Amino acid sequence: MAEAAAHPVAANDTPLAEGLLLHLDGFDGPLDLLLELARGQKVDLARISILALVDQYLVVIEGARRVRLELAADWLVMAAWLAWLKSRLLLPKGLEPADEAEIAAEVLAARLRDLQAIRAAAVWLGARPQLGIEVFARGAPEAFAETETAGITAELGGLMRAYMAALRRGTRHRSYKPARISLWGVKDALARLAVLVGVLPDWADLARFLPESMTGPLERRAAVASTLIASLEMAKSGLLRLRQEDAFGPILLRRQDFGVDGRTEESDG
Amino acid sequence: MADADHIRLAEALVFASGVPVSDRALTQALPDGADVAAVMAALCAQYAGRGVSLVEAGGGWQFRTAEDLAPRLKRVVKVPRRLPRAAMETLAIVAYHQPVTRAEVEEIRGAALSQATLDALLDANMIIPRGRKETPGRPTLWATTPEFLSHFGLPDLRDLPRREDLLVEPPARGEEEAEGT
């Protein structure tokens, strides 16, 4: 099947790195990839296996990271979230964290169905005969009335297009200065977390551990991703605990209760 | 029975116009008491099977070349490029969820809305700002334009397929990708 060949990620073996990379670039973000993987399961979207989906996604991301270290932040955030989801889904049913995860999984499945519906709508629209492409209106319309000089025709869309055109032209004349990008790395995040977690007595939102000076959405997303990875790293070594109430909700963290001092050697310096 | 003179007048009016002609404009143009619906039905029937057909789209009536002639006309007439996949999906979201903010569009697609996509939709006059949402920051709300309906030959937004109907038969992925590229 063409479908199977196009998606080696579903196989058990390590996927071909090169094909994979090309693949990742072809997706419009993590949700797009997830939907493609879900459709690969070839069942009704209402009955997909979220666990299998998580595994497939993590395999793809792991493979991609091996070839290309810097991966867009949103791919990693989704990977971290899915890893969390998986760990909870594996817990015995009836436990509170397991139920939380069930709900989160349902939310994810619903989002995939929404995206699927929109994609179908886009295909439906695209298949319709479009004016000026498949069907054509009168090429030489005849205007009968004498031009009404009092009124003008203009709508908001035209005004917006005009504004954007003007701004673009205006900025073209200025000399180009590449914006300096300084992204908050995992190392930075580890150092900062180590200091801050020790100070906080109770659960605190991950967002509170981000550096204060972040100028744009890109910097912010990068900081969220590296702080999340850093917190996962620290949770793994037992330095702190992580919690998330609902899907896409705030991620909470706290110092591990007993025994371990949250401070690390680096942070003392 | 629709009056032959009324049919001629309606035909001339719609034929002459570059944009769809509304029922209201037709009512104004036709003599008092003319049955616009009957006139347009008769005119539709007269053009059935011809090289040009009468369609109801975007809030009015418009003559358009017959759909089946598309491949042969395309060889002669220069046609613009179709909207890329990201733009079509964004347009579909706006069509179904309007009025909708950019953040909501991005949430549903799970991807950022690029400047190129926004520009393409604005340039094609498919979407338009429609007020602000009364939430912090008062983000702009987007809606589809009458040209959107006219472009895709839809009489009304209600003629978009229902979500349930869309999900019944998932379209073959292969075709979709071929189109998107």
Added chain:
Amino acid sequence: MADADHIRLAEALVFASGVPVSDRALTQALPDGADVAAVMAALCAQYAGRGVSLVEAGGGWQFRTAEDLAPRLKRVVKVPRRLPRAAMETLAIVAYHQPVTRAEVEEIRGAALSQATLDALLDANMIIPRGRKETPGRPTLWATTPEFLSHFGLPDLRDLPRREDLLVEPPARGEEEAEGT
């Protein structure tokens, strides 16, 4: 006898064309061996007595509203003026940056602002002088009128779409603001 299919294609071609379609163009568009003269004669006959007629003029074929109907259509179709592009851009800048001087508009647009453009906006009652800027030369400050709002269906200037919703990557903001002062 002309082929019905050829007649349909010729009909669609003449309809969609922005200029009269010559016999040569028709010969090229129709399948080899099609008798263009017979096709066009048949098409002419189909439109005889209708609201629209096929006429040969200006070096080719085109559809025209039947002459007897033209006077009756005149009352209905209205063609309001379109604002030229420069005027729309200027109006948009005044709307977003008001009160603003002419020099500032020119700076943002990256192009000179002609008196004709200003006059067009003044005539259309879209902009109005609103005081003077207390800088050397005391240049006039421009603002939009209440008519501007009602024309674009905006309850208030605050309902203009947010700048950041139009531009995913705003053009170097710091610079621009520094210059605006």
